[in-house]
Amino acid sequence: GAVVSQHPSRVICKSGTSVKIECRSLDFQATTMFWYRQFPKKSLMLMATSNEGSKATYEQGVEKDKFLINHASLTLSTLTVTSAHPEDSSFYICSASPGGIGDYGYTFGSGTRLTVV
Amino acid sequence: TQLLEQSPQFLSIQEGENLTVYCNSSSVFSSLQWYRQEPGEGPVLLVTVVTGGEVKKLKRLTFQFGDARKDSSLHITAAQTGDTGLYLCAARHSGSARQLTFGSGTQLTVLP
Numbered sequence: 001g002a003v004v005s006q007h008p009s010r011v012i013c014k015s016g017t018s019v020k021i022e023c024r025s026l027d028f029q030a031t032t033m034f035w036y037r038q039f040p041k042k043s044l045m046l047m048a049t050s051n052e053g054s055k056a057t058y059e060q061g062v063e064k065d066k067f068l069i070n071h072a073s074l075t076l077s078t079l080t081v082t083s084a085h086p087e088d089s090s091f092y093i094c095s096a097s098p099g100g101i102g103d104y105g106y107t108f109g110s111g112t113r114l115t116v117v
Numbered sequence: 118t119q120l121l122e123q124s125p126q127f128l129s130i131q132e133g134e135n136l137t138v139y140c141n142s143s144s145v146f147s148s149l150q151w152y153r154q155e156p157g158e159g160p161v162l163l164v165t166v167v168t169g170g171e172v173k174k175l176k177r178l179t180f181q182f183g184d185a186r187k188d189s190s191l192h193i194t195a196a197q198t199g200d201t202g203l204y205l206c207a208a209r210h211s212g213s214a215r216q217l218t219f220g221s222g223t224q225l226t227v228l229p
Contacts, residue, residue, distance in 0.1 A: 006159070034216065043123075043205055043222040044160070093159050095217075106150070106217060108159030 002028050002098040006109025013084055013116055021079045021112045023050075023094030029074035030096035035067075038091040038111075047092075050077040084116040120144055121206055121220035129226040133195055138223045140206035141188045147209050149189050150217070151180055154203040163191075196227045 003026040013019050023033055031052045036044040048069055049057040056069035066088075068080040077096075081088050095108045124139045140149070148167045152160035164173050166182035166189060173180045177200075179192040193200055206220040 004159075009157075036219075041203070041222075041224055044219045046216055046218070049216060091157075095159070105165070106162065108152075108161070111157065111159050113157065 002107040004107045004109045010113045018082045023077045025075045025096045028098035033077040033096045036093045086116045089116045123220040127224050138191045149208045152205045198227045201227050
């Protein structure tokens with residue numbers, strides 16, 4: 001089945017530094033990937049849609065300069081949290097779908113627990 | 118605002134009991150999915166329903182899509198401790214791009 005690998009699984013960084021999170025589709029190509037944020041015991045909130053070869057589409061209220069997304073290849077999207085602050089601490093999850101418009105299957109990465117101290 | 122309302126938000130039951138989780142919206146969806154998520158992991162797809170009135174069974178889990186494709190339910194029979202987790206419904210709106218909107222989630226705890 002389709003596999004999405006997310007790295008790192010956990011990261012602790014100091015306030016003011018930047019952190020990069022990688023999302024890779026291992027056995028399929030993904031022109032579109034999605035980035036979510038999740039708070040404890042809460043649902044997933046879509047942050048942005050990552051489009052290969054073009055700019056990401058951000059959801060309302062998500063700062064594009066704060067959360068930089070790069071989707072330079074068909075198998076890799078990265079999310080960089082710039083100048084991180086403690087309020088950015090959260091669980092970040094990516095997802096991708098190997099299929100076309102008619103395919104409903106989405107595979108999720110295992111998530112990245114970011115702690116900003 | 119959440120477009121998908123799930124209820125209940127929290128559910129704690131004894132092993133062997135039955136339960137139903139609901140996912141409701143005022144919008145029509147082209148498809149709806151149910152996921153289960155464990156702490157520190159990404160969600161894992163359980164089922165996708167597409168046709169109004171559709172019923173799908175996955176062992177002790179029964180999923181139903183409303184006739185109008187605005188709501189869905191997940192019923193678990195004879196719950197086991199391994200069923201513990203966060204259950205999420207998610208949907209794509211008709212005509213939208215491929216983004217998924219997630220429901221508010223139901224945290225299920227099955228006690229031994």
